[in-house]
Amino acid sequence: xGPMVGExxxxxxxxxxxxxxxxxxxxxxxxxxxxxxxxxxxxxxLDLTVRDGDSLVILGGSGTGKSVLVQHLIGLMRPDRGxxxxxxxxxxxxxxxxxxxxxxxxxxxxxxxxxxxSLTVFDNVGFLLERxxxxxxAEIRDRVFECLELVRLEGTAQRLPSELSGGMRRRVGFARAxxxxxxxxxxxxxxxxxxxxxxxxxxELIIRMREKLHSTTVTITHDLRSAFTIATRLVLLHxxxxxxxGTPEEMQASEDxxxxxxxxxxxxGPLTDDEEAEREARRE
Amino acid sequence: xxxxxxxxxxxxxxxxxxxWDVLRWxxxxxxxxxxxxxxMVRVGVLSLPVVLLTALFTxxxxxxxxxxxxxxxxAESFTGSIIALSMVRELAAVLAALMIAGRCGSAMGAELGxxxxxxxxxALEVLATNPxxxxxxxxxxxxxxxxxxxxxxxxxVGIYGGYLVSVVLMGANPVSYIDRSFQFMELADVTSGLIxxxxxxxxxxxxxxxxxxxxxxxxxxxxxxxxxxxxAASISVLIVDFxxxxxxx
Numbered sequence: 001x002g003p004m005v006g007e008x009x010x011x012x013x014x015x016x017x018x019x020x021x022x023x024x025x026x027x028x029x030x031x032x033x034x035x036x037x038x039x040x041x042x043x044x045x046l047d048l049t050v051r052d053g054d055s056l057v058i059l060g061g062s063g064t065g066k067s068v069l070v071q072h073l074i075g076l077m078r079p080d081r082g083x084x085x086x087x088x089x090x091x092x093x094x095x096x097x098x099x100x101x102x103x104x105x106x107x108x109x110x111x112x113x114x115x116x117x118s119l120t121v122f123d124n125v126g127f128l129l130e131r132x133x134x135x136x137x138a139e140i141r142d143r144v145f146e147c148l149e150l151v152r153l154e155g156t157a158q159r160l161p162s163e164l165s166g167g168m169r170r171r172v173g174f175a176r177a178x179x180x181x182x183x184x185x186x187x188x189x190x191x192x193x194x195x196x197x198x199x200x201x202x203x204e205l206i207i208r209m210r211e212k213l214h215s216t217t218v219t220i221t222h223d224l225r226s227a228f229t230i231a232t233r234l235v236l237l238h239x240x241x242x243x244x245x246g247t248p249e250e251m252q253a254s255e256d257x258x259x260x261x262x263x264x265x266x267x268x269g270p271l272t273d274d275e276e277a278e279r280e281a282r283r284e
Numbered sequence: 285x286x287x288x289x290x291x292x293x294x295x296x297x298x299x300x301x302x303x304w305d306v307l308r309w310x311x312x313x314x315x316x317x318x319x320x321x322x323x324m325v326r327v328g329v330l331s332l333p334v335v336l337l338t339a340l341f342t343x344x345x346x347x348x349x350x351x352x353x354x355x356x357x358x359a360e361s362f363t364g365s366i367i368a369l370s371m372v373r374e375l376a377a378v379l380a381a382l383m384i385a386g387r388c389g390s391a392m393g394a395e396l397g398x399x400x401x402x403x404x405x406x407a408l409e410v411l412a413t414n415p416x417x418x419x420x421x422x423x424x425x426x427x428x429x430x431x432x433x434x435x436x437x438x439x440x441v442g443i444y445g446g447y448l449v450s451v452v453l454m455g456a457n458p459v460s461y462i463d464r465s466f467q468f469m470e471l472a473d474v475t476s477g478l479i480x481x482x483x484x485x486x487x488x489x490x491x492x493x494x495x496x497x498x499x500x501x502x503x504x505x506x507x508x509x510x511x512x513x514x515x516a517a518s519i520s521v522l523i524v525d526f527x528x529x530x531x532x533x
Contacts, residue, residue, distance in 0.1 A: 076406050096305075097312075100414050108410040114403035128411045131314060176411075 024052025026085075027184055027216050028073050033082035034240075035068055039282075042068050044240030045082070050184075055210050055217045057227045059262060060237030061271060066220045067111065069237065070186050073218060074106050075099050086184075104132070107182035111189045113169035115161040115176070121148070122157040125175045132180070147175035150205060152198065167194045174202060178209060185209060187219040191226050199226060206230045224263065228252075236262060239274060302416070302494045306424050309417040316422055323426030327388045327489075328434060334387060335380045339438035342375055343367055343445025351454045363456065364465035367446035369473060373533075376438035377431075377477045378525055381484035384431060385517035389492035392423055393513030396496025397506035405497070420497070424489040431485030432478040439477070476532040483528060484521050491517040 028050040035043040042065040050056050050073070060066050071077040072084050075091040084091045086102060094102065115124050126144040129135050135143070148154055151171040161169055174190060187206065191199040203226050209215040210232075221227050227234060228248045236244040236251075236259055244251065244259045251259055261269030346367045354360045396419060399405050408415045443465060450456040495513040499505045 071406075074410060076409060096414060100409075100412050103410060103412040106410060108407075110403050110407060112403065114407040116399075116404055116407070117402075128413070131411070131413055133314060173407075176407075 024054065024216075026050070027052050027054075027087060028218075029083075029085040030069075030072065031083050031085070033072060033079040033084065035065070035072070035077065035080055042240055043072070043079070046241055048235065048242060050216060050218055052216055053210065053214055053232075055206065055219070055230055055232045057219045057221060057231035057234045058237055059221075059224075059227060059234055061262070061275075062222075064237045065240055066237055067188055070108075070188055070218065070220055073186060074103060074108060104128075104180070105183045106186065107177035107180065107184070108186040109170070109174045109177040109188065109190055111170075111192065112166070113161070113173035115169055115172055117161050119160075120157065121153070121159050121161070121164070121172050124161070124172060125157075125179050127176065128180050143179060144175075147179050148172075150178070151175045152201060167198065170194065171198070171202070174205070178205075181213060181215075183215060185215050185217045187217065187221075189220055189222065191221060191223045199223065202226075203229045238271060239278065298494060298498060299490070302420065302490060302497070305416040306421055306490065309414060310421050310425070312417060316418070319418075319422040320426055323422050324430050326391075327384065327423075327427050327485075328430035331384060331387055331434065332437070335383050335434050335438055336441045338379050338383055339371070339376055339442035340445040342379060343371060343442035343447075344449045346370060346375075347446040347449035347454070351450055351456070360454075360456065361460055361464055363450050364443075364446065364461040364463075365468050367450075368443050368465040368469060371442035371446075372439050372469065372473050372477050374477070374525075374529070376435045376442055377480040377484060378521065380431060380434050380438050380481065381488060381521045382518055384427065384434070384485070385488045385492075385521060386514055388427065389488045389517040390510045390514045392489060392492030393496040393499075393510045394506055396420075396493055397499035397509040398496075400497060400499040401502055401505060415497070420490075420493040423493055424486060427485040427489035428482050429485070431488075432481040435477060435481040439474070472532075476528075479532065480525065480528050483524060487520050487524060488517045491520060 026049050028048075030046055030048040033043050033046045034041070046069065048069075058066050058069065068077060072079060073086075075084070075086075075094075078092060086105075089102065091099065091102075115121075116127070119127070122144055123130075125147050126140045129140045129143060144157065145154070148157060151174050153168060153171055153175065156164065156168065156172070161172070164172065170190065170193065174187075177185060177187075185206075190202050190206070194202065206217055206219065207230055210217055217230070219227075219230060231248050233245070233247060234251045235242050238258055244254060244256050246254065252263065254260065257270040258274075260266075261271050347363060350366050351360055351363045354363055354366075396405070399419070405415045405419075408418055447458070447461060447465075450461055451458045492513040495509040495516065499509040501508075
């Protein structure tokens with residue numbers, strides 16, 4: 001297993017509030033990434049760098065390829081063209097065994113939880129810890145209960161995923177993602193379907209992971225309140241490319257019409273005009 | 285036509301890739317003997333009633349069919365030989381394989397298919413666990429180990445089914461029936477049937493897992509994978525049976 005977060009994985013003195021500006025080394029780099037599904041060209045020459053200590057939030061309308069982008073970051077999808085580098089290593093050049101080892105640096109929380117339905121909550125959260133075999137049973141038990149407490153799910157350890165609500169499943173997925181203290185955390189819509197209080201708890205956890213454990217996080221969310229709470233940097237994905245990028249303050253002050261439309265939630269504007277023009281072009 | 289050919293060769297390619305992945309990931313740690321045992325119980329112990337029932341009635345029907353025909357040429361005493369050799373060399377392995385394809389190949393296709401469409405297989409990858417290593421390897425080896433064991437029991441039960449009909453219904457002499465059953469049998473007849481069973485087990489589980497692993501779409505995709513797993517495994521068993529028979533005898 002790679003170094004645990006908080007041991008030696010982060011540059012000395014990289015205070016969270018300074019890291020967004022690009023002070024940290026590049027952990028993940030996407031270079032000219034293209035991805036199509038049949039005739040639909042989802043990612044169109046996308047360039048993106050995620051730096052050490054970043055809390056990057058990816059914004060964008062539904063169907064703009066945010067989940068596809070995140071799946072490229074961890075090698076669940078391979079680009080049709082372009083490359084994805086993690087700590088300088090091109091994912092396409094790695095064998096499946098090397099990729100498996102590299103993924104120990106990651107934790108990912110899926111949109112619908114993606115819990116193993118034949119395993120209990122306890123076994124789900126402790127899954128990777130058991131597989132790695134580097135901790136005793138007592139240590140695993142303590143860590144699992146600690147993670148469940150963090151997501152306010154004490155007392156659910158012996159339940160099966162089918163006995164949980166959607167929001168609870170998502171929180172178990174979150175606990176599973178952080179259990180091995182990964183260096184890089186990917187969150188696919190962590191707040192969707194959660195009540196405001198639990199949503200705020202999850203936001204707080206993401207911030208704490210970054211500040212205390214120096215984790216690098218990449219989050220997809222539609223929840224703007226949450227996005228501006230957790231982000232050190234935001235990007236707006238539009239038509240398969242990064243349309244705008246900046247700190248929360250820069251994004252709020254942006255004069256880019258696309259950013260303004262997205263943040264204000266207007267039904268008409270440059271974003272929808274572009275989509276309409278694309279639909280017209282496809283029809284022709 | 286071109287597309288059908290493309291799909292066919294793509295399937296062959298996926299099968300070869302999965303075959304290679306299973307061989308490659310088998311010796312790697314961690315070895316999950318618990319899951320191997322669990323799969324052996326699911327494929328073996330839980331399939332025992334259906335496999336043995338099939339063997340019992342196959343032996344019984346064969347006795348009904350052959351006894352009368354052989355009696356026409358006063359050769360009814362050879363009924364036991366025919367049933368025993370047919371079961372041991374051919375029928376027990378093929379019928380058990382077809383039953384396992386229907387019962388377990390489909391279950392593997394559905395289980396892995398559901399895991400695929402609910403992102404559980406993606407989650408495995410994210411949790412630094414190779415899905416072939418964790419899901420496919422134990423299923424394939426469990427089926428490969430268990431199917432010959434089921435065939436051993438099928439042989440016994442199938443021969444007993446023939447004995448019951450011949451002796452109880454048709455009035456054959458029990459001592460000469462048993463004597464004749466094993467008179468012409470050689471060890472190679474038994475081992476060849478067991479080799480066939482092991483190969484069939486490997487193929488059934490590999491195809492079932494492959495179809496599930498490559499599932500696309502939602503519930504409909506899982507349904508398609510399940511159907512394809514049974515059909516492809518059953519047809520493969522019959523085709524491979526021909527070539528194995530040619531090689532082994």
